[in-house]
Amino acid sequence: MNNESRGSLVEILLVEDNPGDIRLTEEAMKEGKMRNNLSVARDGVEAMAFLRREGEYADAPRPDVILLDLNLPKKDGRSVLAEIKADPTLRRIPVVILTSSKAEEDILNSYDLHANCYVTKPGDLEQFIEVVKSVEDFWVQIVKLPQE
Secondary structure: OOOOOOOOOEEEEEOOOOHHHHHHHHHHHHOOOOOOEEEHHHHEEHHHHHHHHHHHOOOOOOOOOEOOOOOOOOHHHHHHOOOOOOOOOOOOOOEEEEEEEOOOOHHHHHHHHOOOOEEEEOOOOEEEHHHHHHHHEEEEHOOOOOOO
């Protein structure tokens, strides 16, 4: 079943602490071809509470895709990725690392922790929007995502 035949919104969780990158991602998603609902967690602790539907997130939607920054306050993206992939109820959710880090160590570590892909944020605003649209196009329109 492709994602379009689901007949509903595609749920995307953005885990990002930079307000500018959040705003740009929201703009890029609005321009996207698929209907989506973008939820935002601003640190790793909030992301895990959202994913586990704890506290104020008891009614949070289960994301179809997670866009995860590595450099986050409270709990970094590496720890979040490790927790997601170690949890049998969360591990099938594709995690796209979307970060400014170009460090080979971060790339290798992310794949060792079972990230589904690693994308470096470009510095240019227009390129950033294009990268987010490309990620959305691929993960939302092309890839077959697992059902909950």
